Amino acid sequence: MKEGTSLASWSAARARVVSGVVPSVACIATRRNRHLSGIVWGKEYVVTAAEPLAGADQVEVSFGEDPVVADVLATDMTTDIAVLRVPEHAAPAWKRSSLPVDAGSIVALVGRGARGPSAAWGGVALAGPAWRSRRGGTLARRLEFDVRFTPGLEGAAAVDVEGGLIAMAVAGAGGKVLGIPAETVDRVLTLVQQHGRVPQPYLGLRLQPLWLDEAAAQRLGQGASGTAVIAGIDPASPAAGADVALGDLLLGIDGERLTGIGAVASLLAGTAPGTALTLDLLRAGTPRAVEVRVGERPRRSRP
Amino acid sequence: MTPIAAALSPALGDELLARLVEIGEHGAVAVHSVPALERLLPRSREPIVLVGGPWPASQALVTAAGQRRAPVLLLSDALPGSALEAALQDGVRAVLPVDINARTLRAALDAVGQGLTVLAGGLRPVLGAATEARAAEKLTPRGLTAREREILALIATGASNKTIARRLGVSPNTVKFHIVAVFAKLDAATRAEAVAKAARLGELSL
Numbered sequence: 001m002k003e004g005t006s007l008a009s010w011s012a013a014r015a016r017v018v019s020g021v022v023p024s025v026a027c028i029a030t031r032r033n034r035h036l037s038g039i040v041w042g043k044e045y046v047v048t049a050a051e052p053l054a055g056a057d058q059v060e061v062s063f064g065e066d067p068v069v070a071d072v073l074a075t076d077m078t079t080d081i082a083v084l085r086v087p088e089h090a091a092p093a094w095k096r097s098s099l100p101v102d103a104g105s106i107v108a109l110v111g112r113g114a115r116g117p118s119a120a121w122g123g124v125a126l127a128g129p130a131w132r133s134r135r136g137g138t139l140a141r142r143l144e145f146d147v148r149f150t151p152g153l154e155g156a157a158a159v160d161v162e163g164g165l166i167a168m169a170v171a172g173a174g175g176k177v178l179g180i181p182a183e184t185v186d187r188v189l190t191l192v193q194q195h196g197r198v199p200q201p202y203l204g205l206r207l208q209p210l211w212l213d214e215a216a217a218q219r220l221g222q223g224a225s226g227t228a229v230i231a232g233i234d235p236a237s238p239a240a241g242a243d244v245a246l247g248d249l250l251l252g253i254d255g256e257r258l259t260g261i262g263a264v265a266s267l268l269a270g271t272a273p274g275t276a277l278t279l280d281l282l283r284a285g286t287p288r289a290v291e292v293r294v295g296e297r298p299r300r301s302r303p
Numbered sequence: 304m305t306p307i308a309a310a311l312s313p314a315l316g317d318e319l320l321a322r323l324v325e326i327g328e329h330g331a332v333a334v335h336s337v338p339a340l341e342r343l344l345p346r347s348r349e350p351i352v353l354v355g356g357p358w359p360a361s362q363a364l365v366t367a368a369g370q371r372r373a374p375v376l377l378l379s380d381a382l383p384g385s386a387l388e389a390a391l392q393d394g395v396r397a398v399l400p401v402d403i404n405a406r407t408l409r410a411a412l413d414a415v416g417q418g419l420t421v422l423a424g425g426l427r428p429v430l431g432a433a434t435e436a437r438a439a440e441k442l443t444p445r446g447l448t449a450r451e452r453e454i455l456a457l458i459a460t461g462a463s464n465k466t467i468a469r470r471l472g473v474s475p476n477t478v479k480f481h482i483v484a485v486f487a488k489l490d491a492a493t494r495a496e497a498v499a500k501a502a503r504l505g506e507l508s509l
Contacts, residue, residue: 050461051493055482057463075461077495135495136502200460208505234508261509265502268509299460300470 018110018119020163024092027112028084028155029060029067037111037156038084039168039185040092045192047185048155049170050075050082061086064116076198078137078269079180080170081188094157096182097164101143102127109147109169109177111156118156122147134173136269140187143167143179199273202297204237205230207250207261220251220282226260227251230281242292245283252280268294304416305347307373308333309340309364310355319355319378326409337363344371351376351415355401358386362393369394374415378403397421447506451485454478455507459498 024040028048038048038061046061053059053072060067061084068086075082099105105124112118128142145158149171158167158179167179191198207228217225230248233239252258253267254277271277273296278289306328308319316333323331332347334340344350344367352368354361355378368375376397377390387398396415399408400423411421447455450471457467464482468475482494489504491497501507 051495055458055462055464055467055479055494057465072463075463077459077461077498080495135499198461203509206505206508209503231505232508237508261503261505265499265509297456297460299457299462 014108014121017108017159017161017163018117021094021110021157021159021165022112022117023063024094025110025112025117025157026061026063026086027067027114029062029114030054030056031059032056035114035152036154037113037152039094039155039157039165040086040089041083041185041189043091044085044087044089045073045189046070046084046086046089047168047189048082048084049168050077050080051170052151052154053082059084062112063089064112074192074197076137076188076191078133078135078200079139079184079188080135080137081168081180081185083189083192094159094163094165097160097162097166099160099162099164101141101160101166106161107145107147107166108159108161109145109149109153109156110159111153111169113152118150118152120147120149120153132266132270136266138184138270140181140183141167141179143181144172145169145177145179147177149177197299200297201268201271201273201275201294202237203268203277203292203294204234204239205244205250205264206232206234207264209260210249220249221257228258228261228264237298238292238295242279243288243290244279244281244292247283249282250279251282251287254278255280304349304351304412306331306412307340307343307347307350307352308355309335309352309368311335311360311364312356315355319353322405322408323353326405326412328412337367340364340367341371344368344373349416351412353378353412354395355379362386362390365390365393365395376411376415376421391420399423446488447485447501451481451488452501452506454481455485455498455501458482458494459502459507 026038026046028036028038036052038046041047057072058069061070070084070086073083073085103124103126107124109120123146125146126144130140131142132138154171156169157165158169159165165182167181170178172178208231210227210229212225228250258264271294273294275294276291278291281288281290306323308316310316313335316335320331320333334343350373352373353376354364358379365375374396375394377395378399378401380401397411399411414421464475464478468478485497489497489500491500
């Protein structure tokens with residue numbers, strides 16, 4: 001085979017991978033005239049990045065033809081996933097990735113902009129185990145891509161060299177390009193189908209950070225110097241029904257030592273409503289274990 | 304009008320007295336303590352007190368004069384903006400730079416004698432700083448209003464701006480306005496970041 005021919009076939013193969021996914025990738029326009037991408041996921045759903053929607057409840061979705069208005073069905077702040085309902089669209093044409101995804105694997109981001117489909121080839125920069133984001137979301141895998149990213153590729157499909165879907169691409173902190181794994185999108189979409197929303201875990205505790213000196217930290221068996229004090233209990237919340245008092249120190253949950261509000265928030269975010277948790281409290285110098293069932297954050301504001 | 308030079312340091316008191324004499328106030332006297340000032344005030348005809356020395360130590364002199372309704376000229380370069388309000392309430396009628404020249408001191412004394420309040424031009428930045436400090440206070444996370452907390456809690460549920468507006472009975476534009484304020488206060492660029500930061504600061508229930 002001549003060299004030119006093999007380059008041409010390589011190029012054609014790359015284009016084929018992209019064109020196989022393009023029919024399932026939407027262009028999403030917000031009222032602020034921002035364009036990003038979305039992926040058809042199940043018969044009437046399109047998923048996209050939540051943050052760029054900036055609280056919109058309707059967007060325009062197009063697959064290269066006239067745009068249709070779609071409702072933002074639900075957004076999950078913790079995983080940055082927004083679910084849109086697009087009733088008229090066909091089922092997705094993509095298949096799931098069956099290739100191993102490791103650092104160095106080749107990846108393509110396939111999106112759709114206002115002027116048509118777009119693609120960016122690059123590599124997997126990092127493929128790690130499940131992780132909890134700073135926003136508190138639990139993601140099935142840590143995926144970072146080494147690829148030239150544009151705002152229009154937010155919500156794009158990240159596919160392997162066979163066109164198998166790996167993840168949805170979103171902008172991460174510090175200019176990183178993150179992949180929201182397909183498994184995580186599945187989980188969030190299932191919640192939306194069941195509840196019409198993504199229920200957010202909630203205890204009803206208002207916490208304040210507290211710094212312990214070394215002696216106190218040692219006495220309390222806290223490895224680090226930070227802890228949280230219960231500064232408020234929301235009325236009619238799960239905490240209100242439990243034996244929790246103002247001024248209790250929240251040292252840990254379920255035996256896990258927690259060193260501050262961030263740790264509590266992160267642990268709670270990964271806990272489904274309905275789960276029973278044991279709060280390890282310190283009241284007036286005496287440890288006590290208090291059971292509380294995680295509820296759902298109220299969707300109406302309290303008076 | 305009887306000008307009184309008041310400073311807790313005798314040296315400074317004498318210096319202020321010299322300045323008053325320099326501008327022709329030959330009947331001026333000096334005191335170096337609060338009790339001395341308190342004794343002198345009832346015995347003086349239309350007293351005007353020129354107070355010098357570091358703030359807030361000199362505040363006791365201002366208060367003593369203020370209680371006897373004697374107008375005060377305060378010589379101070381470093382009066383914090385927040386102290387200025389208190390000083391004006393205490394009866395300070397002029398805030399003047401320490402290195403004030405004789406002509407200006409004369410003018411200030413006459414103006415206060417006529418019932419006017421005099422602020423040196425250089426004080427404007429100080430006032431500005433006070434306003435800025437108050438603005439900065441507002442920008443701390445503790446400055447979230449009840450409404451802003453309410454909106455944050457609804458954002459945390461994934462609610463859209465319109466949904467929040469409906470639940471609170473306000474317009475979507477009002478909601479957006481509040482969200483911009485919340486972002487600024489929490490130094491957050493995104494909704495998720497605002498929620499996460501608010502939770503860490505204890506502004507949002509968990």
